[in-house]
Amino acid sequence: MTHPDPQLIEQALTAVGALRGSAVEHEERYRGLIDAAHPTHRAGATNLLHYLAVRQRDIRDLQRQLASLGLSSLGRLERCALSSLDAVLRALDALAGRPGTRPPGAYPTSFDSGESTLEDHARALLGEGRPGRQTRVMVTLPGDARKRDLKRLLEAGMDVARINCSKGDAGEWAGLIERLRSASRETGFACRVLCDIAGPNPRVSKIAGGPARVAIPASGGKPQLWLCKDLKELKKARAAARDAGADEVAAVGCTIPEVVDDLRPGHRVFYDDGRLGGTVKLVADGAALVEVDFAREGGVKLKPGKGLNFPDSELGIPPLTPKDLEDLDFIARRADMVGLSFVRAPSDVERLQAELASRGAAHLGLVLKIETTAAFRQLPRLLLTAMRSERVGVMLARGDMAVEMGFVRLAEVQEELLWLCEAALVPAIWATQVLESLNKTGVPTRGEVTDAAMSSRAECVMLNQGENIVATVDFVVDVLQRMHEHQDKKRALMRPLSVSRLD
Template sequence: MDLRHNGSAIEDSAALAERQSGSVASELEALFRDVMALRTHVLRDASKLLAGFGPGEHQPEIINLAHYISLRRHDIRSLQRRLMCHGLSSMGRLESRVMPTFDAVLAALSAMTGQAQDASFETDADFFSGQDHLDRVTAELFGPKPVNRRSRIMVTLPSEAAEDSRLLRRLVRKGMNVARINCAHDNPFVWRKMAEQVSAAARKENKDVRILMDIAGPKIRIESVFSVKKVPKLVPGDRFRLVLSSKLGAHPEIMVSASVSLPQMVERLTVGDRVLYDDSKLEGAVKSVSNGEAIVEVNRSKAGGAKIKPNKGINLPDTSLGISPLTNKDKGDLKTVVALADMIGYSFVSGPDDIDLLEDTLQAMKLSDKPLGIVAKIERPEAVENLPALIARASVRRPLAIMIARGDLASEIGFERLAEMQEEILWICEAASTPVIWATQVLESLVKFGSPSRGDMTDAAMAARAECVMLNKGPAVDEAVELLDRLAMRMEGHMTKKTPTLRALRSW
């Protein structure tokens, strides 16, 4: 054996190890500086956001929300990769704990480089305080956590629920936690009967079931339809008229005319504005507006065409309607709603001022003392844009939840953007410790036709990340409740909010 050669190899190996060690140390020091610099930027920018939310002392959850928004204005993907290489948090799951996560990473980097760095939290409870607050608000709004799952199940009640006590007992027995009464339909007498049936079923099943009542808001719907012959199915290239009710009647060239529930919208339309009908089953563009009528040309429709029918909704994503989210009907309904409900569903909210409008209305009607929750329904692009400020304004007054009203929202922002936007809303709300309701067409094929589609099942599995999942009314809604109960239980073993939880796998 050549000892001289062997000794040289050992020296080369030691030198290489020293160089590598020095390289790693340099990278760790650079990482510490970069993370600290990012933290400084986040704190600085967050203070400006908080000032925009209004004067006064902000709740810790709103401060965390400002930190989160400030962080998400930076692209940190390369920094995340560098952190992961050293076994450190990539900061990809910090929605409810922005500064604690920063400080945990900095404390780890400090230990690895021989520096001293204190964390901003002392215990696990401090680190997860945002999540704990979210759990408390969720329980306050939607009732205690079910034994087998974290998310709650909400069901929109059909009109027959006012008389059918067996339906309510089945729904409660199978897992319904919240009953939703839609005040766009029926009347106060029917709503009161529904609420009585819910309370009776909950008592008999020994369950805590909450009631959400949605005030209707200025929903634009088709009111009446006129056609010389049987109403045809409209396809691309066809035209129809939107008119004031006084203009409803025959037209020499256009077969279908329809009046709308909000007549002033016809006069606010301009040429080129998009008109979406019945959750985008038909989309058209305004070709002309004059004398209380708008001519709309169909650009896209569902396969085989779409009929214009009364009571179907219309969305106008390009049109500024300038209308209040509280209609005279809503104000008349509020007295009944406050007496019966645990939560008010607030439709067509656009920003913080709309929260003030509801609170001022309740106070003027001497209805503000009852500890009601507010569910702000996110249906318009303005509501998405103003969501952080809306949450900051509303959450200081009452327990607040956000409903992702995916039907109207998809029509307003486009189906292509919906999947991305519902994720962003989940993140923003988690950062603010605000519960989310995942709504519209969950398990729709099962609810309506008795058999779920593959897409239904995947959507429902993803919905389990929300604090509450809403099912629409339909013949098989009780079966859907039962399935969703089991599905949410299984999915909770894999994921809580955005964070994967690695329960043992049994498939392999």
């Protein structure tokens, strides 16, 4: 009989013990963040700090050693970081012939309590959900949705209704919510309401001069365009940049002119969900000259109202616009939760929390929409700040993230977002273009079916409005119910497989 190598066991004990020490040290170092959290979230805040300490190290070699010893390789410690480390240490003690030498510890979460606490938080924010699936379904509703259509959505499986406050007004939203509440009573299906405030979302305001369509010429040259605080001042900018040969190129204004002040040479600029992208070449007199690096085949037409992204720029703009503050007056009275769009820093979260408290609405659920590079980089701090509120969630707004970070990084980034939310015991919402082809055309693509199956790892999946939205809800509910039998977050569930039989 072959026995484990004692030296390997001792090496693993030392390495796992060091991880445990760093987790405890991290907790003590940031004790103030735990104490500031709402009592409901203190266990999650503590566990998040433990998890972050472990993830600051590269433990891949240690994982291989533990697996070779037949032990947990620490690949699923999100919900219970410290207790998972101690479970491995006790197993290593037993292999080293020293069982029972490690006294049981006090943990913020265990495997069971972490799972149940996360589900408690999901229920508090998103509602009870439906039997047979853990993942709720959220649907973005048009302002003119009819009551009979809302009843069909509820019967198909809608658990949360989303209102996009960048469209419509308070009167329209009030009528929609009234019809939804009535449909909910008549069908017997409860439905929470999320109102997304628009936030400081820079868009194209006006266009002047030059061609309205921008395309990369066959010669391979790079076209240019101006981004201006005020198109009336374009002549000054052109005069200051005459040597750049940019006199006759198109110029666009921005709905938030102040962002131009924060641009620097080398910063990237994206237009219309990344259909066109470029780099700031120079900044002069309230305008930035952008050299276009790529554009969709056939060119991209410049239009007012299209979005602008600035992933490299630290934008010194307030997190809440005057319209947002006005919309919060309505949301505080009528909604169940509020979505904070284009959050960038913990101070943005604090500002929203203060505004809700001033309206007597601190009880509302708070959903952080992670859609910028800045938000992703600050996610742990954003989570810990948001956890001062009683009900908290995170929306993975993957469309803007893909634009800002690149499609190559999207799969990696969405995984990390899910891991950190689970470690914080905060529900996650999987969003942006889920089953978009099915919703618009009635036929899904193979790729988006896989994407829908991946959404079962979140506590909620969001669908956009579309011509086939009821059928899309039916479809995603079927997928979620099937995946519920096979997958729990990162853990595969080994139910019996009919295909496993040979006779």
